[in-house]
Amino acid sequence: ALVATVVPWNTEATASHAEAIVAQWRAQQREVRRLHERIFYRPLLSAVARLSDLGLGTRARSVVGVGAPDTVVPDDIVVACVEVLRHWTWEQRPAAVVAMPSRTRPRLIASLARRIGEVGRLPVIGSLGYAHGGPTGAPGSGNSAFRLAAVWDRIVVPAQVSTALAELGPSPVLLVDDMCDSRWTMTVAARELRRAGAYSVLPLVVGVAA
Numbered sequence: 001a002l003v004a005t006v007v008p009w010n011t012e013a014t015a016s017h018a019e020a021i022v023a024q025w026r027a028q029q030r031e032v033r034r035l036h037e038r039i040f041y042r043p044l045l046s047a048v049a050r051l052s053d054l055g056l057g058t059r060a061r062s063v064v065g066v067g068a069p070d071t072v073v074p075d076d077i078v079v080a081c082v083e084v085l086r087h088w089t090w091e092q093r094p095a096a097v098v099a100m101p102s103r104t105r106p107r108l109i110a111s112l113a114r115r116i117g118e119v120g121r122l123p124v125i126g127s128l129g130y131a132h133g134g135p136t137g138a139p140g141s142g143n144s145a146f147r148l149a150a151v152w153d154r155i156v157v158p159a160q161v162s163t164a165l166a167e168l169g170p171s172p173v174l175l176v177d178d179m180c181d182s183r184w185t186m187t188v189a190a191r192e193l194r195r196a197g198a199y200s201v202l203p204l205v206v207g208v209a210a
Contacts, residue, residue, distance in 0.1 A: 015095040016190050018075045044078070045180065045186060045203045045204070046088055046203070046204050047180075047205045047206065047208040048081055048084055049205050050207070050208050050209075051179065051208065056080060057207070059076065059077070059080075060077070060179075060206050061207065063108070063178075064105065064108070064207045070106065070107045071108060072107060072108065073112040073115060077118070078112065078119070081204065082116070084204065085204070086148075088202070090172065092171065092200075093172075094172045094174040094179075094202055095122065095172065096122055096124070096125045096164065096165075096171075097114075097116055097117045097120075097123070097173070097174045098124075098125060098128065098161060098193065099128070099176050099177075100127070100128055100175065100176065100177035100178075101130050101134070102177075103134065104178075107179055109177060109178050110127065112178070112206070113176045114126075115173065116176060122174070123164075125160075125164035125165070125173075126158060126161040127158075128155055128157060128161070128192070128193075129161075130155065130156070130159075132153050132154050134155075135150050135151045135154050135155075136150045138158075144182065144184070147181075147184045148182075150184075151185045155188050157192050157195075157196040161196070162196045162197060165197040165198050168198075170199045172198070172199055172200040172201065173193060173198050173199075173205060174202050175190060175204065176195065176205075177203070177204075177205045178206050179205050179206060180203075180208055181208075181209040186205070189201075189203075190203060
């Protein structure tokens with residue numbers, strides 16, 4: 001005869017074990033980010049969606065894709081960005097927000113930085129600027145070396161942003177942009193922020209093209 005055995009389920013112990021696994025996973029993610037930036041000087045980037053995806057990707061494409069107009073950031077995109085930030089496995093919460101410069105969507109990026117600052121109660125300490133006319137070449141053109149050359153020494157940290165960075169002390173800054181393709185633009189921007197005194201840089205974009 002078959003005898004059913006009832007095994008008591010310790011809910012508290014199971015929940016505690018799950019929390020420990022999540023904590024370990026987050027610690028590993030933080031270590032990956034730290035090592036990646038230390039070795040490659042390319043901070044790992046977080047985004048709302050890939051522009052080639054369905055769902056959020058379709059919505060992000062309508063806001064930051066090719067031909068999308070420069071408008072104030074829509075509320076649903078702000079909500080999606082906040083959700084990304086809520087699940088971000090950072091070691092330390094950012095202390096300020098910095099906006100990327102843009103020829104195509106300065107209004108959208110500035111309004112996104114402002115809204116994130118309002119939600120997170122973070123100061124927006126300004127926007128980066130362009131030097132030597134800014135990046136050259138068409139977006140997405142050329143190999144990685146050409147793409148890096150197109151942005152190298154062409155992004156600068158204005159004096160007021162440098163002053164604000166010095167006042168933040170050992171705290172990360174959140175760098176906000178509309179989209180990225182090769183990631184070299186964000187890498188060079190993060191490098192300039194670090195050289196200007198930023199403790200670390202956390203890049204966030206609405207959409208990733210590739």
